[in-house]
Amino acid sequence: GQNIDQPTEMTATEGAIVQINCTYQTSGFNGLFWYQQHAGEAPTFLSYNVLDGLEEKGRFSSFLSRSKGYSYLLLKELQMKDSASYLCAVRFTGGGNKLTFGTGTQLKVEL
Amino acid sequence: GAVVSQHPSWVICKSGTSVKIECRSLDFQATTMFWYRQFPKQSLMLMATSNEGSKATYEQGVEKDKFLINHASLTLSTLTVTSAHPEDSSFYICSAQTGTNEKLFFGSGTQLSVL
Secondary structure (H helix, E strand, O other): OOOEEOOOEEEEEOOOOEEEEEEEOOOOEEEEEEEEEOOOOOOEEEEEEOOOEEEEEOOEEEEEEOOOOEEEEEEOOOOHHHOEEEEEEEEEOOOOOOEEEOOOEEEEEEO | OOOEEEEOOEEEEOOOOOEEEEEEEOOOOOOEEEEEEEOOOOOOEEEEEEEOOOOOEEOOOOOOOOEEEEEEEOOEEEEEEOOOOHHHOEEEEEEEEOOOOOOEEEOOOEEEEEO
């Protein structure tokens, strides 16, 4: 299978910065996505990386290193509403454009 | 962004009955839609890829006779859970792309509870 690994849980303080890591098998890589999912709701798109480097979008940034099979999602100026599950998803060639999701990282933001 | 509508949002049914879930792309045509299942505190597991005008492609371990998928038009895909049992209780989510290699847009999900 195409394993995608993320930490299961993380806790951070309001106003702080948190980095959520994701590693994946490099063979056939064709793009990486980050989604945010609140409990009982559908995932919402955060970012997309297909080339190496950092993509910044407001308080959220995502980094990709294709050679290392590694990505991270960086959340700055954390707010309570950022408490959610963050899903790393990878598209592999030959997979018909489907996404394979990691197990998700449950982030808890505390005061 | 593109809008994907899914309904019902939740359904409770008796064991042995069938349940149909609809997924519509409202402002774009989706030749491919994806159906995922998610158990509590777990990630999304792809069940099948729904292709307009052809048979769905099911992931390993997913029973095609139990989870019937129909993609009759470029804007509508349906998932029917046949003879539902309590172990089928889960959150079912559909998604669609606006084009090849584009991001997925998700429906709002359907929480199925089988009694």
